[in-house]
Amino acid sequence: MIVLLLLPLLMGIGAGRRPAHEEPLTDAIMDPTAEKALASSTSAAPCEGGLAAGVFPCRGMTLLSFVPLSTLATGATSGSNLWGFRSRSDSREYALIGLDTGTAVVDVTDAIHPRLVGSVPGQLSRWREVKVFQRFEPAAARWRAWAYVVTEASGGGLQILDLSDLPRSVSLAATWRGFDTAHTLTLANVEPSTGEANQSDVAPVLYIQGFDKAADIDHAGILALDLGDPVSPVLLGSYRDSYAHDTWAGVLRGTRASAFCSGHDPCELVVNWAGWGIVIVDFTDKANPVVLSQYIYPGLGYAHSGSISADGNHLFSTDELDEERFGGNSRVRVIDISDLVRPAVVASWLGPTGAVDHNGYVVANRYFLSNYERGVTVLDVTDPLRPRDLAFLDVFPSADANELHGTWGVYPFLPSGTVLASNIDGAGGLYLMRLSPDAAGEPPRDPIVRPARRSPTPRVDGPRPIP
Numbered sequence: 001m002i003v004l005l006l007l008p009l010l011m012g013i014g015a016g017r018r019p020a021h022e023e024p025l026t027d028a029i030m031d032p033t034a035e036k037a038l039a040s041s042t043s044a045a046p047c048e049g050g051l052a053a054g055v056f057p058c059r060g061m062t063l064l065s066f067v068p069l070s071t072l073a074t075g076a077t078s079g080s081n082l083w084g085f086r087s088r089s090d091s092r093e094y095a096l097i098g099l100d101t102g103t104a105v106v107d108v109t110d111a112i113h114p115r116l117v118g119s120v121p122g123q124l125s126r127w128r129e130v131k132v133f134q135r136f137e138p139a140a141a142r143w144r145a146w147a148y149v150v151t152e153a154s155g156g157g158l159q160i161l162d163l164s165d166l167p168r169s170v171s172l173a174a175t176w177r178g179f180d181t182a183h184t185l186t187l188a189n190v191e192p193s194t195g196e197a198n199q200s201d202v203a204p205v206l207y208i209q210g211f212d213k214a215a216d217i218d219h220a221g222i223l224a225l226d227l228g229d230p231v232s233p234v235l236l237g238s239y240r241d242s243y244a245h246d247t248w249a250g251v252l253r254g255t256r257a258s259a260f261c262s263g264h265d266p267c268e269l270v271v272n273w274a275g276w277g278i279v280i281v282d283f284t285d286k287a288n289p290v291v292l293s294q295y296i297y298p299g300l301g302y303a304h305s306g307s308i309s310a311d312g313n314h315l316f317s318t319d320e321l322d323e324e325r326f327g328g329n330s331r332v333r334v335i336d337i338s339d340l341v342r343p344a345v346v347a348s349w350l351g352p353t354g355a356v357d358h359n360g361y362v363v364a365n366r367y368f369l370s371n372y373e374r375g376v377t378v379l380d381v382t383d384p385l386r387p388r389d390l391a392f393l394d395v396f397p398s399a400d401a402n403e404l405h406g407t408w409g410v411y412p413f414l415p416s417g418t419v420l421a422s423n424i425d426g427a428g429g430l431y432l433m434r435l436s437p438d439a440a441g442e443p444p445r446d447p448i449v450r451p452a453r454r455s456p457t458p459r460v461d462g463p464r465p466i467p
Contacts, residue, residue: 044063376410
């Protein structure tokens with residue numbers, strides 16, 4: 001069946017491509033050839049002769065299975081971002097995917113035969129983001145899990161889904177009304193494969209980005225929420241000096257923390273991709289976050305999101321508009337943050353197509369990137385200064401242009417090695433794939449931007465104007 005799918009236009013400030021929520025969602029690209037190949041597939045499709053299932057361009061990745069939008073939820077016509085986790089209760093693996101109609105939960109333990117658990121409806125919106133928190137509750141003598149969901153649709157708030165009855169059912173536990181709309185959210189100080197706390201002395205924090213930006217652009221920053229009671233978050237503090245599109249959050253310790261974080265050790269660091277640039281914030285004191293630096297890199301189109309390298313010294317940073325505004329192919333910038341006051345681009349990966357780079361995450365020495373019309377790209381970042389194209393699976397085979405169609409999100413943290421991806425359109429829905437053990441990729445290249453002395457950009461304590 002051919003499903004009408006939707007184009008989620010740019011989510012950022014001042015870019016001129018974001019329509020009102022009330023506008024018809026009609027900019028779809030449908031791909032009947034891809035849908036037919038997926039519908040007829042009954043087993044894993046390895047990459048053979050540069051194609052998976054005879055349709056999807058690939059190298060070094062196997063397509064395991066696919067769950068269409070029509071299966072994920074009745075009436076769903078668009079996919080957005082996704083997340084996953086391994087349950088500590090039953091060791092099963094799950095995918096949670098945002099849809100225009102709500103959030104679906106899929107049991108992906110058997111990656112060849114994924115099973116829909118259920119879906120929770122939400123406000124109609126093409127933007128939906130989800131993260132998972134899991135902890136052991138001594139009183140109940142068991143593990144429990146919750147999903148946190150935000151959307152840009154008016155009235156959405158923070159949906160809190162109860163995942164504790166998986167794999168039987170999923171339900172809405174509460175809706176927190178501390179804000180109306182938000183663009184993204186980040187769960188800090190947890191293990192991304194399970195959602196459980198990974199810092200013995202620093203509590204998990206849920207950061208909400210781009211909240212209520214339609215009401216007040218200057219206050220669409222970051223909220224920090226305590227999850228001591230997972231269904232009743234408590235506001236700890238906020239950063240309101242700039243818009244926040246997406247963040248990376250983590251903990252610094254030792255000499256680096258004391259050198260940059262005003263005596264905070266451990267230091268809770270938040271990197272904010274703000275569209276107009278990148279802001280590095282010491283968020284240890286939630287009521288009084290301190291801006292360490294603000295950075296506008298050369299060739300900035302729209303600073304979108306990023307992830308940190310295994311050594312903690314480099315950010316792999318994506319830009320959602322540089323391909324359109326300046327031409328050229330996909331570009332992931334490597335930003336040296338060993339000096340948090342003076343970040344600097346020290347290398348770049350240039351892709352083989354003009355497809356837009358979107359969301360990416362580091363797992364050990366691999367960087368998994370949702371690459372819109374190129375599908376999922378995997379880079380070898382063993383040497384952060386020489387990232388190389390290791391593998392890809394193009395689940396939007398009809399084009400590789402700098403348009404916002406195809407793969408929105410990727411989640412690479414499942415212990416089994418199953419990689420989850422979500423497609424907006426083409427053949428929209430949930431994809432399960434795996435990196436081949438013998439993936440060789442392309443030879444590494446010298447840095448596009450060679451390491452150089454940092455520019456003497458001074459620390460900026462005040463907010464930078466938003467264009």
